[in-house]
Structures are given as C-alpha cells and as structure tokens.
Amino acid sequence: MITRFAPSPTGRLHLGHAYSAVLGRRHGERWLLRIEDLDPGRARPEFVGGIIEDLAWLGLEPDGEPLVQSRRTHLYAEALETLKKRGLVYPCFCTRADIAASLSAPHGDAGSAYPGTCRGRPDDPARRASTPHSWRLHSAKALDEVGGVPGWRELGGEAFEGSATMIGDAILARKDAPSSYHLSCVVDDWESGVTLVVRGADLRPSTPVQRLLQILLGAPEPVYLHHALVTHEDGRRLAKRDAAPTLAAMRAAGVDGPALAWELATGQLPTGYRLAGD
Structure with a gap:
C-alpha cells in the first residue's frame, strides 16, 4: 500500500x-x-x-x-483543461453573497448548495478575461458520461454508494486559487501512485466527487480509510x-x-x- x-x-x-x-x-x-x-x-x-x-x-x-x-499548479491546470475541452466544466461568476441570496433557505456553506445560476449560460471569453470567476463541474453531464454516481471501497472491502447531492456542481478552481481540494487531491494521489487514502471521517462526503473526477480523468481507483x-x-x-x-x-x-x-x-x-x- x-x-x-x-x-x-x-x-x-x-x-x-x-x-x-x-x-x-x-x-x-x-x-x-x-x-x-x-x-x-x-x-x-x-x-x-x-x-x-x-x-x-x-x-x-x-x-x-x-x-x-x-x-504543481501546472498539473492541475492541465487536468482542468482536459475537462474544459470535453464540456464538463463551466465558468461561474457568482459570489457567495449571490448564491446565498438566490436560495430560498440557504444553509451551511453557500458554495455547497449552488443553484446553477451560471450553468448553461453561453461562454463569454471577454467576460472571463476581465472578471474574476471560478470553474465548476457540470455534474449532470459528468454523471451522464460515466453512467451514474460512482461508489467506493473502504479498507476491509466494505462498499459505499455516493449520491448526486454529495457531488453537485463542485468548484474545481477558484478565482483566488489554481485548484480546489477535489481536483488537486485527485491529480496528486494519481501522480504519486497512492493506493490507500487515509483521512478523517469528516472528509467522507468529498469522496463521491473525487471518485467521479478519477473516472473522468482516467485515474486509478484507490481504497479508502475514513477513520x-x-x-x-x-x-x-x-x-x-x-x-x-x-x-x-x-x-x-x-x-x-x-x-x-x-x-x-x-x-x-x-x-x-x-x-x-x-
């Protein structure tokens, strides 16, 4: 391991x-x-x-x-570019305040309950060049491409199922950071040959979106230990x-x-x- x-x-x-x-x-x-x-x-x-x-x-x-x-930011940029070319991500210009205001009952982190404001909007390169923005996963397209929500295996063989609500249109790169936790984690585990991901149980909800990214990018599937x-x-x-x-x-x-x-x-x-x- x-x-x-x-x-x-x-x-x-x-x-x-x-x-x-x-x-x-x-x-x-x-x-x-x-x-x-x-x-x-x-x-x-x-x-x-x-x-x-x-x-x-x-x-x-x-x-x-x-x-x-x-x-290693160049590696995250390459992975993001791969997803861009396949139409699996889109630019988002919303602020946290914008997202909170658009939710009828906002709760928790506004970024985790994104209402899809920028999804489906025509790409505007001029606006991207002049306006800070993030890049979000188009989860509907991504899940359709891989055939559903992927599960994962914990050490010892126990299988877990993810849910679409745990994935959402996750942020993969922010205006102030070249990569989100999800994207950098997947790229680095892949590049490092990690076969067992050991981390706290509080990070278990991150696993479905990371498993989805692994499949989309062709990365091998590790085993997990959420302690x-x-x-x-x-x-x-x-x-x-x-x-x-x-x-x-x-x-x-x-x-x-x-x-x-x-x-x-x-x-x-x-x-x-x-x-x-x-």
Whole structure:
C-alpha cells in the first residue's frame, strides 16, 4: 500500500493530525507527505517547518521528499483543461453573497448548495478575461458520461454508494486559487501512485466527487480509510480555529513523541481525548 499524509500549513498540528498520520504510516509500505498549501489566505510557510518538526518528534519519516502543491499548479491546470475541452466544466461568476441570496433557505456553506445560476449560460471569453470567476463541474453531464454516481471501497472491502447531492456542481478552481481540494487531491494521489487514502471521517462526503473526477480523468481507483475523529472527552472536535492543543505544546510539556505514536497506533488516546463514536 502507498499512503499519504496531506496537511494544510494553516496552523500547528494537533492530536487529530497525529492520529491520522500514524494510521497512514501503519498501513503504508510507502508513506508520503503532501503539503496542501493552495489556500493563499491561510497557508503560511512557517507552518510547513512545524509540520516537519512535529512528524519527526513522533518518529514518523516520510518516504521521499514532501510534495508541495503550490509547485504543481501546472498539473492541475492541465487536468482542468482536459475537462474544459470535453464540456464538463463551466465558468461561474457568482459570489457567495449571490448564491446565498438566490436560495430560498440557504444553509451551511453557500458554495455547497449552488443553484446553477451560471450553468448553461453561453461562454463569454471577454467576460472571463476581465472578471474574476471560478470553474465548476457540470455534474449532470459528468454523471451522464460515466453512467451514474460512482461508489467506493473502504479498507476491509466494505462498499459505499455516493449520491448526486454529495457531488453537485463542485468548484474545481477558484478565482483566488489554481485548484480546489477535489481536483488537486485527485491529480496528486494519481501522480504519486497512492493506493490507500487515509483521512478523517469528516472528509467522507468529498469522496463521491473525487471518485467521479478519477473516472473522468482516467485515474486509478484507490481504497479508502475514513477513520473516526479524535475529539475532546466531551465530544468537541479538535480544530485549529478553536485553538486545539498542539503537538508542539505536548512536546514542550515533556510528552514522549514515539511513545505517543505507538499508543495512537494501538488505539490508545491520552487522558481527556476519545474517538468520535466511542
């Protein structure tokens, strides 16, 4: 198995990241590190060094040099161009405010409930040249081309079915980023030869659209392991934005990194933490 750990350098790693990294290392004969730094508003170079430092403290060493997404934007552009030529994407000029205003009962992220405002509009190259826009997947055309919503397999053989509502007209490139998470993830896993995708259960809803892109681009199908999330004892999620205790803080407090990694690999969590669902 070839696995990968793919953090975004938007803050220091916490225990949930460590759990995911350890599981990936445990299941991977080759374990790769990918730095997902395509968010210009949040990614910071100083956090890349922190990721390397935290993994070394845990005793986790990637097989090979880290793959850095900001150095690979030409590959995402090529994949997007392939979809453009087949009429499977379209430009979208809507802002989040536009989308929210057009929904009768907007909820959650307006980008995930896109009403199709720009779908079917004639292409206007002059407008594209002068106006910021994103590129969206034309999900109806794409699903028709592949013959329906693709499912996926989890490690151990369990099969899951996706749904069209989990795909929607997903954004594949934004006006402020050369690729969305979906497109860059598919391209990089393919290019890196990843055969097992290990990530948190919160990313399971991303799998149908990524499976669809894999089929459209001719990428091989990996197996997935969507693991339970590490939470506080009271069930609160660990999150960078909520100032979750970092691995750096645990290190400063004298915690033994390799011992922590061994405990995580055997399903043991430090006092005060648990896995969601336990």
